[in-house]
Amino acid sequence: MPTNAPLNRKLRMGLVGGGQGAFIGRVHATAAILDNRAALVAGALSSDPAKSKASAPDYDIPPDRAYGSYQEMAEAEKKRADPIDFVSIATPNHTHFDIAKTFALAGFNVICDKPMTFDLQQAEELVQIVEQTGIVFVLTHNYTGHPLVRQAREMVLNGDLGEIQAIRAFYIQGWLRTRLESTGQKQASWRTDPKQSGAAGCFGDIGTHAYNLARYISALLPLEVSCQLKTFEPGRALDDYGTAIIRMENGALLTVTASQISHGRENDIFIEIDGTKASLEWHQEEPNKMYVRKNGEPHKVYTRAGGPYLGAAAAQATRIPSGHPEGYLEAFANIYTAGYEAIIQRSTGQRFETVNTIYPNVYDGLDGMLFITRCVESSRENGAWRPLRHPKLRR
């Protein structure tokens, strides 16, 4: 299997989470194998051992590797001759840290859903653990996996946009317009529960995606943030709307706005970036095109796989010819695929990049937790500026 050379075999994947009623677990499982480079071989699919084992056949996991808990999985897999190469964590936010820590300390590579941890302290500790253990750590900020998002970052790094001065990032949804959590709907329940979701609701769940997208494309470091969080739906424990202004180190201004209460809006994460030489606009709901504009010139629409004007980053992240839409799953898979390269490098004793990775990593997870934490603090203090500088952040 040349695509996993020099490992010459499929990667073995373990999954934590993904049991009945879950959404994101199935996405991880599907994305991970989309390019036929990995196989899901083990799982701790639920915190309820019986449910975990009952869900295993859905994922084609053999009974002997359907574990009752993630701890059991980590221990058992460690002893196998053919252990998993990595574990994917697709559980509610508050459990990420313990699971990631357990597997990292056991030497396993980790692919973790976002936000990375429950709070900032956990994030800082996880950074230390990842650095000490030397594992590969991938954070599935999946929107960075879109070919045109990678193209955007490459264009910024190449200087095609000049100096970046203004960024407007948004994530607009409507599905929590009513108190869906009061109906027992699983997705709504944990996301609006401070004990599972963390200090922020909407801003932790999706505001952090918009922030990450801005950071990923712009490669600018943040300085400080002023934030307003709102809870519009009466009785809800966490924010369901918010807007933040972030001053960047180079003087640029970034605004991040997130909503879960905008009727009929589905999953509208979009971004506009203004540079001194050109501007960019990309919308996740139509991910196969991106607008690039310069004053006095026709607006340009870049399309996925549209031609040689696209750089290497976009080309690597696409599977099918232009005009055939790729979407959410493919972008998710691109995160996995990029992680696989690092996993294979580590497995075969090669050096691998840990900081300036094309995939979001543990430092991006820290970045996100710092952002959430400071946003919540700022909002409580009437929008006071709170620092976002941190020595561990990467461009």
Place this chain on the structure above:
Amino acid sequence: MPTNAPLNRKLRMGLVGGGQGAFIGRVHATAAILDNRAALVAGALSSDPAKSKASAPDYDIPPDRAYGSYQEMAEAEKKRADPIDFVSIATPNHTHFDIAKTFALAGFNVICDKPMTFDLQQAEELVQIVEQTGIVFVLTHNYTGHPLVRQAREMVLNGDLGEIQAIRAFYIQGWLRTRLESTGQKQASWRTDPKQSGAAGCFGDIGTHAYNLARYISALLPLEVSCQLKTFEPGRALDDYGTAIIRMENGALLTVTASQISHGRENDIFIEIDGTKASLEWHQEEPNKMYVRKNGEPHKVYTRAGGPYLGAAAAQATRIPSGHPEGYLEAFANIYTAGYEAIIQRSTGQRFETVNTIYPNVYDGLDGMLFITRCVESSRENGAWRPLRHPKLRR
């Protein structure tokens, strides 16, 4: 002429401004007569008397009513048997107040470009003058003239959107990406000159449009503002980018973002409004459609003149069948047309509405100057909250 009943004649228009190199003067002149209900009969087209007279033929103004100054025009017209019915002011910002005051005190109705005055004090004084003189005062916040913008306001007032909780208003341009003012370009020069434009640049010129659009559609009163203004183009004297967060009386959050440095962006004023029952989205660059959304239902695209689902306000503001695009001029003309009703009412001794008008009025001008003033203050104080409450503001 039934459309001007019971006046039974065309309205007589005077124009201040609009000489060579001007853009907005021609727009006023064209919009004013689009429905053949007025004629431009007098003008003080430039602050340079010779230039003023030289420009008169372009506007079909007879020599004897081509005045050397607006003061001369006000005096002379007052003495005529067939004086102008109203004056339109299409000059740089810093001159609006004196001109408006002069004509108001002479008893003439005034149609004035925005921002209404140079500063807040002038705005408050002008409110007093308008109230005392009892003239009709129309402010050409032209984007409120679009049929679907009026539809949006009507829907909000009817409660179709429920309680309004979040508004995102934008005005994104790119034409001042370079220091165009250093080339002597007239439009750029006065707009970036604090002596002509006022305390704010981008926010005074276009941010105020976005704010006005939000206020007009939502009919919500403001409470306080926190603002960040930026000057990205080195050497420019006024802001060319900014973002403001406004807390509304009912608890809603409004964000206003304006840019003049976004490459290739032309005149992209757009707004998104979230209510408890539905959400709205409208873009000026495609003004003939508006999105209305409710969770779980197909997105709806309202089109100008699209059918009986539209209310009276939209119907009155459209001339041609659906699918034939109307644009900037027609919206501008709708402001004039609405003003004409009031002018005719005043001329024929009828009562006329002065506060809750369908056209922007002197109170909206005050609103705009208050907004600009507080935004500049807040920005200077690192984003401190500044009050926006004012007894004269209207819904």
Place this chain on the structure above:
Amino acid sequence: MPTNAPLNRKLRMGLVGGGQGAFIGRVHATAAILDNRAALVAGALSSDPAKSKASAPDYDIPPDRAYGSYQEMAEAEKKRADPIDFVSIATPNHTHFDIAKTFALAGFNVICDKPMTFDLQQAEELVQIVEQTGIVFVLTHNYTGHPLVRQAREMVLNGDLGEIQAIRAFYIQGWLRTRLESTGQKQASWRTDPKQSGAAGCFGDIGTHAYNLARYISALLPLEVSCQLKTFEPGRALDDYGTAIIRMENGALLTVTASQISHGRENDIFIEIDGTKASLEWHQEEPNKMYVRKNGEPHKVYTRAGGPYLGAAAAQATRIPSGHPEGYLEAFANIYTAGYEAIIQRSTGQRFETVNTIYPNVYDGLDGMLFITRCVESSRENGAWRPLRHPKLRR
């Protein structure tokens, strides 16, 4: 008035048609004066003399020039010292010829709505009359007045698209989905009446617009046509849907499709043009942008007044800066404005172009009648190929 130099006065317009219930008469009257270069001074607004006179005040026409019939108008105006410079014909199709002939023979320039005549024979006769009298004849195929349509033609003529090989032109409406004519609705009644509309319904009314747009932009001459016309609405006397295939002289294939029975479709005339070097796409409902595409390059969006990449033809046809939408009225006005240049040239004894005009002319009217006639013939003969060659057609 320099814009009418060397005539140095406004042009005087007469209007035939436009009485109560009319749509297109008002459009002509508004478009004609949009740039303040003409004044409507005379009219025969209805075939009913009383109604004609009663409608005159709506158009600001003085009583002594509100005529009871177009014949009376032609005679009376001829005798005046200040006669009209041109007459605009905005009546149902079957009356165009007699009116145009009357005014042409009286020496008046004519601006006529389309289709030009009731049948092909009339069109050929009118060509002769126009040639003999030497008048200016303008046909208001208004969609050719859009700046980006003119840009498209200029690009084709410059060879920017290479050889044109395939064209797809459409005009899709829905308003005649029901038998609106049975309700007495005026617009529907004459358009579906063979005695007023001519041999074709939908194809005469709007198919001919799509065909004209293709001919105007491509500058290709037609060879022969095969056509299918359908009447889907039971009881309707004329076609309400149709599609035609036209072989062009250079081997290109043009398809024209028109519908009046497509639910919810408003006025969707659009065109796609394939050349060997590039392709074009333009939609009337969003007239301020046009797509230009080349394999392997980003799609380009040209915008009205978007920059120096636009040619002279587009630049001349636009009034306001980019991003402020222009629409139907402005395009209509551009046809008038182009006609005015010729009218002034004739009035001042200069030579003027009569064939390769930027505005649609009498030869385009002939072209349209030939197209309609042959389409109807072909459709009756089961789609047999019918010749479209004619010595009078222009590129």
Place this chain on the structure above:
Amino acid sequence: MPTNAPLNRKLRMGLVGGGQGAFIGRVHATAAILDNRAALVAGALSSDPAKSKASAPDYDIPPDRAYGSYQEMAEAEKKRADPIDFVSIATPNHTHFDIAKTFALAGFNVICDKPMTFDLQQAEELVQIVEQTGIVFVLTHNYTGHPLVRQAREMVLNGDLGEIQAIRAFYIQGWLRTRLESTGQKQASWRTDPKQSGAAGCFGDIGTHAYNLARYISALLPLEVSCQLKTFEPGRALDDYGTAIIRMENGALLTVTASQISHGRENDIFIEIDGTKASLEWHQEEPNKMYVRKNGEPHKVYTRAGGPYLGAAAAQATRIPSGHPEGYLEAFANIYTAGYEAIIQRSTGQRFETVNTIYPNVYDGLDGMLFITRCVESSRENGAWRPLRHPKLRR
């Protein structure tokens, strides 16, 4: 594995085609396993035995099931205790028939790429073989797998659109604008070679997709066709552009237009359908939305997974929440998934639908070959009407 109940195991897939340089083979392999209900276990990946075996590891096919030819594969698999459940055929058109016939006669279910065969005679023979052998036969007209396409068909069948009267189907590409085949590019070479592709080029490759989409959604039977095929690229052996008019049994008019020479157009298959009650519009390049329109009502945008207004067919065909784009792969997978239901039913001795299937079947393949054949005949005879009636066609 409940999703394959009552079979209770993954389906075993064999693949013919898909070797180096192939595009569609990889798509089949990926789509087939997207829902983890099948595994690719055997393959004859190339007509060159050495290349076939060399490609096997790319697909994770064990060496002992990497066959040197499809004949060898059919024989060997027949003898196994765990034979493949179905074979997927992803080879050039001229080989489909022999391969399908071989596997069908051996009792294997077949999933075949389109067009189904090289000519009409083969198609008719294959119908007979499928009927005689009783296998499941799925044709991957993949665009019918999009949730909103299935929604469209369901709406038509429910009568939501009323009687269907006009359909406009298009497939516009640009990639064969130059003679790419002369460079040896594999995709271009076989598609433009009459010996591999069949009697039609563009119309066989993509025109047939547009026709199938129209037939699938409308459920109308065809009567006769008039067609114009063109070869614009000099030296090319097959058509690269064409348009066809199809009269349907109920009196409706269908137009099908396909291009491979439209600069910059990528994969733009789209359709507009006019019914007496409503109209529909869907574009493959933005497959997650569909326009539904009724006169006098706001245009409606249906979105994939957008809410309970969608029917069962759409709901079954979607995996992830609304607003996360699904695309080409997911639609392709939906064809497979629907086929799996029938394969499992056959394997477990249940009855299964063979004619009115939700997936395209052998009768649709016949339909396509009949369409291609008659289009080529009609085009050769100057657009003469050629019959499309056939007793085997399904609604």
